[in-house]
Structures are given as structure tokens and as C-alpha cells.
Amino acid sequence: MDTVFTSFYPYSHSRNSLPSTSPSTNDFPSHTSLSFAKFVFTKQSSLRGPFNSHSIKVRASEDGLIPPTDPQNEDFILEDVPHLTSFLPDLPMYTNPLKKTQAYAIVKQTFVSPEDVVAHKVVVQKESARGVHFRRAGPREKVFFKSEEVRACIVTCGGLCPGINTVIREIVCGLNNMYGVEEILGIQGGYRGFYSKNTVQLTPKSVNDIHKRGGTFLQTSRGGHDTNKIVDNIQDRGINQVYIIGGDGTQKGAAAIYKEVERRGIKVAVAGIPKTIDNDIVVIDKSFGFDTAVEEAQRAINAAHVEVESVENGVGIVKLMGRYSGFIAMHATLASRDVDCCLIPESPFYLEGQGGLFEFVEQRLKENGHMVIVLAEGAGQEYVAQSFHASAEIDASGNRLLLDVGLWLTQKIKDHFTNVRKMAINMKYIDPTYMIRAIPSNASDNIYCTLLAHSAIHGAMAGYTGFTVGPVNSRHAYIPISRVTETTNIVKLTDRMWARLLASTNQPSFLGCEAVQERFANKMDDDFHNLKITSI
Numbered sequence: 001m002d003t004v005f006t007s008f009y010p011y012s013h014s015r016n017s018l019p020s021t022s023p024s025t026n027d028f029p030s031h032t033s034l035s036f037a038k039f040v041f042t043k044q045s046s047l048r049g050p051f052n053s054h055s056i057k058v059r060a061s062e063d064g065l066i067p068p069t070d071p072q073n074e075d076f077i078l079e080d081v082p083h084l085t086s087f088l089p090d091l092p093m094y095t096n097p098l099k100k101t102q103a104y105a106i107v108k109q110t111f112v113s114p115e116d117v118v119a120h121k122v123v124v125q126k127e128s129a130r131g132v133h134f135r136r137a138g139p140r141e142k143v144f145f146k147s148e149e150v151r152a153c154i155v156t157c158g159g160l161c162p163g164i165n166t167v168i169r170e171i172v173c174g175l176n177n178m179y180g181v182e183e184i185l186g187i188q189g190g191y192r193g194f195y196s197k198n199t200v201q202l203t204p205k206s207v208n209d210i211h212k213r214g215g216t217f218l219q220t221s222r223g224g225h226d227t228n229k230i231v232d233n234i235q236d237r238g239i240n241q242v243y244i245i246g247g248d249g250t251q252k253g254a255a256a257i258y259k260e261v262e263r264r265g266i267k268v269a270v271a272g273i274p275k276t277i278d279n280d281i282v283v284i285d286k287s288f289g290f291d292t293a294v295e296e297a298q299r300a301i302n303a304a305h306v307e308v309e310s311v312e313n314g315v316g317i318v319k320l321m322g323r324y325s326g327f328i329a330m331h332a333t334l335a336s337r338d339v340d341c342c343l344i345p346e347s348p349f350y351l352e353g354q355g356g357l358f359e360f361v362e363q364r365l366k367e368n369g370h371m372v373i374v375l376a377e378g379a380g381q382e383y384v385a386q387s388f389h390a391s392a393e394i395d396a397s398g399n400r401l402l403l404d405v406g407l408w409l410t411q412k413i414k415d416h417f418t419n420v421r422k423m424a425i426n427m428k429y430i431d432p433t434y435m436i437r438a439i440p441s442n443a444s445d446n447i448y449c450t451l452l453a454h455s456a457i458h459g460a461m462a463g464y465t466g467f468t469v470g471p472v473n474s475r476h477a478y479i480p481i482s483r484v485t486e487t488t489n490i491v492k493l494t495d496r497m498w499a500r501l502l503a504s505t506n507q508p509s510f511l512g513c514e515a516v517q518e519r520f521a522n523k524m525d526d527d528f529h530n531l532k533i534t535s536i
């Protein structure tokens with residue numbers, strides 16, 4: 001049975017100011033039981049027209065998936081983020097102080113229009129469905145927190161990534177400079193820091209220089225997520241805004257915190273900022289630190305190239321990060337012109353026989369006298385496991401620990417050419433993985449980190465919660481956390497980007513072999529991620 005909300009917003013686009021009274025229960029859709037809410041606007045709504053109380057109806061079914069009732073507009077979907085009013089309907093909202101700040105004083109349109117949404121897909125055809133949209137990020141006219149009541153905290157979890165310190169810095173400076181917030185706590189050592197460590201007070205002064213350093217000023221950890229202990233601690237400390245910087249695992253933890261906060265009915269906004277050097281988070285255009293990593297990888301590739309072209313039959317192998325997603329390897333290969341072959345977890349390969357890697361290496365050595373292979377750390381894990389008879393180990397967060405495919409491949413190539421082909425080759429194996437992720441972010445990533453921090457602040461101040469921020473087609477949006485944790489972003493071999501790489505390196509696609517074809521067909525399944533984990 002559908003629930004029909006009479007309006008999404010109680011005010012019209014043409015009004016300059018919003019009601020200063022408490023929002024009614026209809027101001028924001030109630031979807032407490034949903035992992036994320038999908039709303040389909042009915043007939044009167046339009047992307048062009050104002051979203052006012054008369055022009056919009058929002059329909060939601062109990063399971064959050066809306067059965068279309070209007071054939072003409074059934075395909076406009078807003079995957080909305082929760083708002084604190086959904087479980088705290090009687091609390092007041094306040095005028096946003098941003099307009100009074102020096103920075104925003106003369107901005108023409110300080111506040112994001114409540115109707116603004118960001119389209120998930122921008123390449124469409126005339127007859128395309130209008131598709132999925134996300135709420136546009138940015139400052140709102142009304143905020144849910146008075147500046148003086150805000151007690152924010154920041155935590156960083158999971159592996160390192162260039163730019164974490166910039167995000168921390170910009171959350172602290174942004175909260176302080178834009179909203180006058182003074183109470184900002186740093187939770188040290190990841191999730192477990194909530195209940196096992198003291199906090200550190202963060203001020204614009206104390207974080208002023210941290211963006212110049214790699215790593216995380218607050219330290220990080222894997223494992224240790226205990227939802228109840230964390231939320232108890234949030235309550236005990238009187239924290240009401242939680243900024244969580246981390247990857248897919250961290251965002252799952254953030255979703256659990258948000259749900260517990262909602263269950264307890266406490267006034268706490270939970271904002272996730274996606275961090276992943278692997279670029280394995282879906283929906284967002286790319287993750288911060290990724291560009292920096294690709295740039296730094298060029299130095300390693302260049303070193304490998306210099307080494308191997310200076311000797312006879314030089315074969316260089318550069319291992320880059322990428323547990324399940326080969327984006328760094330793919331982009332680093334495309335950026336460099338020195339890579340002969342790129343191997344990623346998503347693309348099966350094989351060594352022996354026609355069309356195999358050994359044949360290709362020999363061909364390039366004959367043509368050029370040297371060659372460079374770029375390898376994502378998650379590539380070929382099943383072969384390595386077979387060779388090493390290794391059993392699967394996991395880290396404290398439950399992530400599968402990878403075997404060293406770089407060492408394995410180096411040995412395999414050496415053995416093949418020495419023992420089978422009776423050819424002398426010069427192998428150079430470079431593993432710059434930790435060096436790449438431990439550096440500070442570059443200029444463009446620094447700007448990106450600033451935008452993420454500001455979007456998160458504006459969202460939390462406005463009362464949104466359970467969201468992740470990030471650019472969708474270059475416009476920053478609030479995305480339901482569960483939306484970014486339900487699948488993993490991987491390189492799609494059927495997309496043109498991988499074809500561009502193959503066209504650039506002219507490497508084999510390795511799809512000639514029957515066994516590989518079978519695996520490739522399996523990998524095309526929606527369940528690719530699970531399949532990959534179990535097959536390692």
C-alpha cells in the first residue's frame with residue numbers, strides 16, 4: 001500500500017525565506033525503516049517547474065520502492081537522504097548564519113534551492129527515462145543546529161589515502177569560519193578511538209598545516225567497530241555532528257551508527273566522506289587522492305622504464321594498489337606511454353600458450369628489447385593462491401589479505417625464460433604501493449577535499465544525516481550511505497575505457513582461452529564482487 005505525502009517541501013520556490021517555525025512532519029519524507037529512500041515524483045512535478053506544495057506529490061511504498069502510478073512521470077526518481085526531522089519532528093530550525101559571514105556576504109545565490117537535484121546519468125537519449133537523482137549538496141536557508149550548540153567530531157578509518165588531512169583541516173576550518181562552531185573533537189585511531197582513547201580538541205590553528213603532510217593527523221585503524229559502544233560514547237560526550245572519513249567498510253560502519261542514532265531518537269547528524277585510494281566507491285565520479293596516486297605512480301613506472309631500457313631484455317613489473325578494482329593501474333597505464341601491459345583484478349589473464357602473457361613478453365622483448373608490466377595488487381590472486389597453497393587470511397576489518405602477485409609474476413616470468421625459453425632476461429620488480437598512498441594530496445585533490453568537507457558541513461548543519469557526499473557528474477550531492485556500500489566500483493571490461501587502454505598498449509585481451517572466457521562470463525554477473533571474494 002502506498003503512503004502519499006502531500007508535499008515534499010512546505011514552501012514554494014518563489015519564496016525568499018523559509019518558515020522559521022518548526023517544520024511540520026510533512027517537511028521531509030518519513031522513511032525511518034528504509035535503507036535508503038527512493039521517491040518518484042508524480043505527474044505535476046517537473047525538473048523545470050518549482051517543487052512547491054501544490055506541484056509535488058511524493059509517493060513511497062512500504063519497502064521504499066515506489067510502484068509507479070503515473071505513467072508520464074513514473075521514471076523521475078529521487079534517492080533521498082534522511083533528515084533529522086524524520087524522527088525529531090518537533091525541533092525548531094534556524095536561519096542559516098552563512099549569509100552574515102565575510103565569505104558569503106556578496107554571493108548571489110548563497111543557498112542551494114531545495115528543489116535542486118543532481119542527475120545520476122547525464123548521457124541520455126530523447127526517449128530515455130528521467131532516471132535517478134540525488135539531492136544537491138550545499139548550504140540551506142534553514143539549519144537544524146544553532147552554531148553554539150554544535151559539538152562535532154571527526155574520525156578517520158581504514159587505509160591511508162592522500163588528502164585525508166586536507167579533509168580534516170577543511171572540516172575544522174569550515175565549521176569554524178562558516179558557522180562559528182568551536183567545539184570540534186578529533187577521535188583518534190579510527191572507530192575504536194570512540195571508546196578506547198581520549199579525544200583531541202581541533203582548532204583552525206591546530207590543523208593549519210596538516211594538509212602538507214600525508215597520512216592522517218587523527219590516526220586510523222581497521223576493525224574495532226562496535227556500534228553500541230560508539231553511540232554510547234557519542235551521547236556521553238554530547239556530540240551532535242559526526243564526520244566519518246573512510247572507505248566502503250567505514251561507510252558501512254557509518255550507516256550502522258546512523259541507524260542506532262535514529263533508533264535512540266537523538267539529535268545527531270552522521271555525515272560520511274568517502275575515502276578510497278582504490279576508487280572502489282560507486283556513484284561518485286572519483287575518490288579524493290586518486291589523481292594524486294595516479295600521478296605518483298608515474299614516477300614508479302618511469303623508474304621501471306629507465307631501468308629496463310638500460311639493460312638487455314629488461315622486464316619491469318610495477319605493482320600498484322587495487323584490491324578488487326584496478327582503476328589506479330588502468331589510469332596510470334593510460335597516463336604513461338611506457339607501459340606494455342596492464343593487469344587488473346577485473347580482467348582475467350593467463351601465462352602460457354597462444355595469446356598468453358609469456359608469448360606477449362617475448363614478442364615485446366624481440367620488438368623493443370625491454371617491456372614494462374603494471375599490475376594491480378588484486379590481479380590474478382587465484383593463481384597466486386594455487387602456487388603458494390595459501391589459505392585465505394583476513395585483516396581486522398574482515399578484508400581478504402592479498403598475496404604478493406608481483407613477486408609471484410616476477411618469479412614465473414624468470415622461470416619461464418630461464419628454464420623453458422633458455423633466454424637471459426633482466427627482471428626489475430618495483431612495489432611503490434605504500435609510498436604512493438602515504439604522500440600529501442596534489443593541488444586538484446586539495447580543492448576536491450575542500451569541497452567534500454564543505455558539502456558535509458552544510459548537509460549536517462541543515463539536519464541531513466545518514467549521507468555520503470561526493471561529486472556526481474561534477475556536481476556535489478548527498479547520497480544515501482547504503483547506496484554507496486551496496487556494490488563495489490570496478491573497472492567494467494565492457495566499457496570503452498578498458499578498450500582505450502587495450503588500444504593504447506596493444507596488449508592481448510586474454511579472452512582467447514576457454515577457461516578465461518568462462519570466468520569472464522561469470523564476472524559479468526551482477527554478483528561479481530561476491531564471486532571474486534569467494535574465488536580467491
Ligand SMILES: Nc1ncnc2c1ncn2[C@@H]1O[C@H](COP(=O)(O)OP(=O)(O)O)[C@@H](O)[C@H]1O
Binds near residue numbers: 225246253256
Ligand atoms: N560491515 C561493517 N559494519 C560496520 N563497520 C564496518 C563494516 N566493515 C568495516 N567496518 C569498520 O570500518 C572501519 C574501516 O573498514 P576497512 O574495511 O578496514 O577500511 P575502509 O573503510 O577504508 O574500506 C573498521 O573500523 C571496520 O571495523
Ligand SMILES: O=P(O)(O)OC[C@H]1O[C@](O)(COP(=O)(O)O)[C@@H](O)[C@@H]1O
Binds near residue numbers: 160321
Ligand atoms: O596494508 P593495509 O594498510 O591494510 O592496506 C592495504 C589495502 O588498503 C587499500 O589501499 C585499500 O584500503 P581501504 O579499504 O582502506 O580503502 C588497498 O589498496 C590495499 O590492499
Ligand SMILES: [Mg+2]
Binds near residue numbers: 158247
Ligand atoms: Mg575498503
